[in-house]
Amino acid sequence: MKRLIAATAMVATGLSVTAAKADEVFVGHLMDITGATGFIGKFYADGVRDALSYVNTHGGIDGTILDSESVDYAYKVPQAIANYKKWRSRNEMIAMQGWGTGDTEALISFAAQDKVPVYSASYSGHLTDPTAKNPKTAKPAPYNFFYGASYSDACRAMVQWAAEDWKASGGSGKPVFSHIGDNHPYPNAPKEACAEYATELGFEVTEPVVVSMKPGDFKAQCLTIKEAGTNYGYLANLGPSVVSLVKSCDTVGATPKWLANIWAGDVETLKTVGDVENYVFPAMTSFWTDEGVPGMDLVREISKMSDSSGEQFRTHHYIRGICSVYYMKEAMEWAKANGGITGENIKAGMYARTDWVPKGLEGVCMPATWTAEDHRGINTVNIYSGSAKGGEPTVEKLTTVTLPRRDDWLGY
Amino acid sequence: MAGFSMRPCGDFRTTYRQDTRIFDTTVVRNAAILGVIATALIPFVLDGYYVNLFIQISYFAIAALGLNILVGFTGQISLGHAAFFGFGAFASAWINNTTGIPVLLSIPLAGLMTAAVGLLFGLPAARIKGLYLAIATLAAQFILEDFFARADWFTGGSYGAAANPVNVFGYEVLDDFSFFYVCLFFLVIMYLLGTNLMRSRDGRAFVAVRDHYLSAEIMGINLTKYRLMSFAISSFYAGIGGAMYGHYLGFVSAEGFTILLSIQFLGMIIIGGLGSVKGTLMGTIFMVLLPEVMENGVGLLSVFDWANSTAVTDGLAYIKEMAIGLAIILFLIFEPDGLAHRWQQIRAYWKLYPFSY
Numbered sequence: 001m002k003r004l005i006a007a008t009a010m011v012a013t014g015l016s017v018t019a020a021k022a023d024e025v026f027v028g029h030l031m032d033i034t035g036a037t038g039f040i041g042k043f044y045a046d047g048v049r050d051a052l053s054y055v056n057t058h059g060g061i062d063g064t065i066l067d068s069e070s071v072d073y074a075y076k077v078p079q080a081i082a083n084y085k086k087w088r089s090r091n092e093m094i095a096m097q098g099w100g101t102g103d104t105e106a107l108i109s110f111a112a113q114d115k116v117p118v119y120s121a122s123y124s125g126h127l128t129d130p131t132a133k134n135p136k137t138a139k140p141a142p143y144n145f146f147y148g149a150s151y152s153d154a155c156r157a158m159v160q161w162a163a164e165d166w167k168a169s170g171g172s173g174k175p176v177f178s179h180i181g182d183n184h185p186y187p188n189a190p191k192e193a194c195a196e197y198a199t200e201l202g203f204e205v206t207e208p209v210v211v212s213m214k215p216g217d218f219k220a221q222c223l224t225i226k227e228a229g230t231n232y233g234y235l236a237n238l239g240p241s242v243v244s245l246v247k248s249c250d251t252v253g254a255t256p257k258w259l260a261n262i263w264a265g266d267v268e269t270l271k272t273v274g275d276v277e278n279y280v281f282p283a284m285t286s287f288w289t290d291e292g293v294p295g296m297d298l299v300r301e302i303s304k305m306s307d308s309s310g311e312q313f314r315t316h317h318y319i320r321g322i323c324s325v326y327y328m329k330e331a332m333e334w335a336k337a338n339g340g341i342t343g344e345n346i347k348a349g350m351y352a353r354t355d356w357v358p359k360g361l362e363g364v365c366m367p368a369t370w371t372a373e374d375h376r377g378i379n380t381v382n383i384y385s386g387s388a389k390g391g392e393p394t395v396e397k398l399t400t401v402t403l404p405r406r407d408d409w410l411g412y
Numbered sequence: 413m414a415g416f417s418m419r420p421c422g423d424f425r426t427t428y429r430q431d432t433r434i435f436d437t438t439v440v441r442n443a444a445i446l447g448v449i450a451t452a453l454i455p456f457v458l459d460g461y462y463v464n465l466f467i468q469i470s471y472f473a474i475a476a477l478g479l480n481i482l483v484g485f486t487g488q489i490s491l492g493h494a495a496f497f498g499f500g501a502f503a504s505a506w507i508n509n510t511t512g513i514p515v516l517l518s519i520p521l522a523g524l525m526t527a528a529v530g531l532l533f534g535l536p537a538a539r540i541k542g543l544y545l546a547i548a549t550l551a552a553q554f555i556l557e558d559f560f561a562r563a564d565w566f567t568g569g570s571y572g573a574a575a576n577p578v579n580v581f582g583y584e585v586l587d588d589f590s591f592f593y594v595c596l597f598f599l600v601i602m603y604l605l606g607t608n609l610m611r612s613r614d615g616r617a618f619v620a621v622r623d624h625y626l627s628a629e630i631m632g633i634n635l636t637k638y639r640l641m642s643f644a645i646s647s648f649y650a651g652i653g654g655a656m657y658g659h660y661l662g663f664v665s666a667e668g669f670t671i672l673l674s675i676q677f678l679g680m681i682i683i684g685g686l687g688s689v690k691g692t693l694m695g696t697i698f699m700v701l702l703p704e705v706m707e708n709g710v711g712l713l714s715v716f717d718w719a720n721s722t723a724v725t726d727g728l729a730y731i732k733e734m735a736i737g738l739a740i741i742l743f744l745i746f747e748p749d750g751l752a753h754r755w756q757q758i759r760a761y762w763k764l765y766p767f768s769y
Contacts, residue, residue, distance in 0.1 A: 034730050034732075069711075072729035072732070072733075077667075081464065081661070082704060083707075085460050085588070089460030089461050105572060105663050105667075106661045106665070106668070109662030126571055138574045139574040183570075184561060184667060185572065185667045186667070188569070
């Protein structure tokens with residue numbers, strides 16, 4: 001009898017071990033916390049990491065555990081590719097949470113070939129065209145997804161706001177718009193698209209002002225901005241470079257209304273600038289300090305994964321990381337119920353619903369729709385205005401802009 | 413250094429031809445052939461991760477050999493090698509996309525185009541040297557980087573350029589398994605060419621220019637010609653490596669070819685051994701594998717609970733990054749002649765054992 005029990009127990013244990021292994025899927029996580037974009041990448045990476053562990057400690061994907069590994073690739077493309085290949089060949093990775101422009105673009109072909117959905121924080125417009133329908137799209141990106149408006153769309157939304165702001169503030173004549181950023185793929189991503197729309201809305205668009213991504217003394221560029229009479233200056237860089245630009249421009253008396261891109265606008269930046277007004281930036285989620293947002297409870301619970309006190313302040317980049325994971329999670333749940341969690345099914349899961357918000361994050365993530373021909377998940381942009389006095393930032397919401405899904409804007 | 417010979421006793425050389433053989437001894441030659449055959453078996457034995465690492469090693473090694481020809485053999489300096497590497501990537505994609513020339517041909521053509529650009533930027537080398545030349549090549553780095561972001565017709569501007577996969581007789585090389593052999597082919601060819609170059613009259617002229625330019629000139633070596641030629645050949649190698657990189661990724665973005673990559677190329681040849689073809693390959697292998705080994709080392713710690721907290725993993729990430737800098741410093745202090753020299757010493761040790769000299 002004892003033998004029988006022992007044998008049954010052994011078989012049962014063996015089965016459960018097998019079952020546990022079979023009920024795990026691998027999700028790779030590339031992050032940059034030490035490289036060129038580390039100062040901002042860290043916030044986003046924390047959001048992704050915490051969300052992945054939270055999902056696992058709360059039942060996984062309907063019982064399937066997400067085996068994941070977070071690797072700091074320090075914004076080096078070869079290392080990103082090596083990790084991708086390692087995960088693909090050894091861990092049978094079925095989806096990946098990525099990060100920047102360099103790695104995301106390098107992995108487009110591999111992801112499409114291996115059918116691995118890549119969720120990144122690179123919001124370049126050309127990632128939104130999965131079938132290369134727009135002749136301007138250099139390469140179709142069928143397995144790339146991101147949560148948020150593309151850089152181009154976010155900039156268009158702000159230009160649209162600026163056009164109304166110009167009228168509301170009683171401005172006469174044509175307002176002047178300038179793109180201010182380094183001559184690199186990331187700052188350039190929305191340059192033409194945004195300038196075109198600004199012209200369409202009646203702005204006078206100046207020559208782009210080139211400002212290095214590395215912080216420095218930018219008084220010369222600020223004088224150019226002043227001479228051009230810029231009313232709305234779009235800040236295409238991020239972090240320290242933007243801080244030095246705003247400070248330099250303050251010194252020379254060039255104070256247009258700043259329109260920042262999504263990585264250049266957060267409370268941390270405002271604090272560092274110290275004294276600034278009318279700093280307009282987009283956000284794709286609610287803020288940590290917002291009250292009465294139902295989904296914020298879940299965000300706070302997720303935050304406790306790496307900060308048990310629950311006191312640590314989190315930027316909206318952190319919260320965007322959570323949204324990115326949760327859209328993937330729900331697509332995986334759909335996949336599990338519709339033929340199993342595979343890359344192809346996760347992709348289909350992204351298309352399965354329209355205007356959806358992950359369960360539990362209502363009010364935090366915005367309703368999104370992805371289709372097989374259009375990966376512009378979100379075309380709505382919340383616009384905020386920040387000010388800081390002596391390093392004490394305040395942020396208020398200005399408006400919400402919903403952009404049309406124009407065909408000529410797809411992938412651009 | 414590079415001429416350290418380990419011929420067995422009684423193996424005399426009686427002609428210049430024998431004296432300039434590619435491989436010192438028959439054993440070395442057979443070992444090299446066996447090495448290539450063994451490498452060709454990698455995709456059958458090892459998984460996709462290793463195959464990818466080999467592919468990385470091959471395109472970087474080809475470009476690094478170019479830099480070693482310039483820095484190690486000719487004694488010039490270049491801080492703009494990554495820009496030439498990038499130019500090759502864009503050029504090959506451009507040739508293939510606009511003219512429809514097959515990728516296998518567009519790769520060497522991109523090499524030639526890059527050589528022409530290298531020649532242009534190498535012009536100052538005819539007159540200046542040392543620190544001045546370093547700064548001139550640094551300018552090449554920035555000018556080309558800016559060109560990549562602006563020249564929409566050539567590079568696709570900030571959107572980047574799509575690069576088609578390699579196509580061999582109508583068969584598209586889409587997976588790493590097949591691309592591995594394309595890389596192996598180019599690696600062997602380019603390294604054989606590099607070694608041969610060093611045996612030739614021109615190669616010896618390079619070394620003469622490096623060792624003492626005045627003596628070289630007195631001996632009748634045209635300094636301008638050889639300095640320029642060295643720049644062109646160096647860029648040719650960079651172009652080929654870059655083109656392979658571009659077609660491997662299928663997409664070329666201006667972002668990847670920064671000064672940091674140029675420094676990394678310098679790191680490869682310093683660690684491998686300046687003026688050594690074999691050392692270049694060793695240095696590249698070292699530089700490609702170091703972050704991976706560090707990553708795996710850091711990964712091993714994750715079995716401990718304390719190592720799984722965000723604070724520790726983030727701290728380890730910094731250590732991993734610093735290791736690369738540390739490796740370069742340690743090599744400069746303890747092994748200035750690089751891995752190639754160390755390899756010779758290991759060989760000598762076994763050859764002379766139990767005597768130390």
